Amino acid sequence: MSSPTQNRRYANEITADEDGERVSIAGWVHEKRDLGGVFFLIVRDLSGFAQVTLHKSEAEQELFERVKKVPRESVVAIVGKVKSEKKAPSGYEIIPERMEVLSVASQVLPLDTTGKVGAELDTMLDARFMDLRTERTKHIFIIRSRVLKAIRDFLDERGFIEINTPKIVSAATEGGTALFPISYFEREAFLNQSPQLYKQMLMASGFDHVYEIAPIFRAEEHDTTKHLNEATSVDIEVAFVSDRAVMEILEELIAFVYSKVVDYSGLAKLNLNPEVPKTPFRRITYDEAIELLSGEGEEIEWGEDLSTSAEHTLGKMIGELYFITDWPCAIKPFYAQPAVEGKSICNAFDLMHPRLELASGSQRVHSYELLKRNIESKGLSADSFEFYLDAFRYGMPPHAGWGLGVERLLMSMLEIENIREVVLFPRDRRRLAP
C-alpha cells in the first residue's frame, strides 16, 4: 500500500471539476460535525479547509467509527474520491477510502483554533505553535513573509547588495540604547543594537548600495506595545547621495510593500482593507512639528525629542504617513550630518505613521575630523571607535541611509495593537520562552 501522503494535495487546489478522481490530503482535524447519519470532518492545511464527508449507510463501518473518534487537531492523511457537491463549502467534498492518523492530539486544547472563543495575547504566545493554526495568526505571518520578500525585490531591483554584518560586537556603539552583554571567550562582547557602523564602513569599500535585514537587540527595560528586545531591522546605506534621495527610496519602498500586501487574499481574514499610500509622503520640519503641537496646546521645548503623546497628537492631525525632517543635531546620533557646517540642524529624518515611528535616517558625516569631533562631543571615546573611524581616513564618499523596523511596519499596516503579535516568538522584558 502506498504512503497516504504521496501526491498530497492542498485543500484549495482541489476543485469540483475533479469529480470522481482519487486525491490525497493531509492536515489537522479542524472540526467534526456529527449529524447522525452523515458525518463531516473538516481537515485544515496551510491552504485552507477540505470537507471530508461520510454517510453512515454507505461508508465502511470501521472507517466511519475511526473518523468519528479522532480527536480534534490530530494530524491525519486522507485518501478519497472528490465529489462535486454544491452543499459543500468549497463546492467539493472528499468521500474517504482511507484515513491514517499520523499524530493523535491530546485533549483538551490550550486554545481554540476555530475562532469561536478568543484568547489573550499571553495565552496565544504560550501556545504559539497552536495559535499559528488560527486563520488570523497564520495570515499575519504569511503577510510578514510577503513584506520581507517585497523589500528584497524592491531593493534588488535597484541594484542594492544584500550584506550580513556581525551580531556580536565589541563595546563601541553609537550610544543611546542599552546593550545585552555576552561572554565572548575571555572577553566581554555585546549583541548589536544596529548595523549602523558596519554598513557605513562598507561605503568606503565601494559597495555603494547596501541593505541588510537582520535582528537588532536592545536591552531597554521598556514595557510597551511597540517595543521588543529583539526586533528585525531593514537597513540601507547609499553612497554619493543625500538624505533626500534615501527618503525617496524609503517612501517608494513603503508604497511598494503596501501594493504587495493589498492584493493578498488572506487580508480578508484579518478584516482589513488597507490602501497603498500616495507618494511622495508629506514632509514637515521639526520646527513645523513643534509649531503644530503648540497650536494643540502641546508644548515641546526646541531641542527636545517628541514625547509619545506629541507623536500621537501629530499623527491625529496629519492622519497619514509623513516625514519629520531637519532635526536638532543634539537629539540625533553623532553620524548625522549638520545641514550647514557648525549649525545645530541636521539632515536627519524620521518616517512616522500616525501611531508610531517607523524609520529614521540621515545624511551621514563623511569627514573624518567632524565625525571624530562629534563622537567626542557626545562624550564617547574616539579610541573605541577606531575600527570605524579608520574607514573614514582613506576615501569615504558622502552617503546616507536609514533603518526601518519591520515589526512596526507590519503592525501599522495591519492595524495590530501589540507588536508581539507580529513576531513568531517575541522577546520582551519578561518573555524568553517559547
Added chain:
RNA sequence: GCCCGGGUGGUGUAGCGGCCUAUCAUUGAGCCCUGUCGAGGCUCGGACUCGGGUUCAAAUCCCGACCUGGGCGCCA
C-alpha cells in the same frame, strides 16, 4: 523605572461580603439526529493564583508575593 487596572474550569467570561453546592459560552466524555458550514437537542465532568489578615461569614474587603493588561518614561 513610575502610575493605573486585572488574576474565577483547557479557553474566553459573569459574580465583587451571606442568595456561590459559582454564571454563561466554548472545549471534553456520552447519547439523539442524513447536509453541516459558529450545526442543533439532551446528560455528565471540569475553576475562585499563592500566603497571611479582618469578619459570625471571604471568589468578594485589607496586606504581601507571584503572574498579567494598559498608559507614561527610557528607546527605535
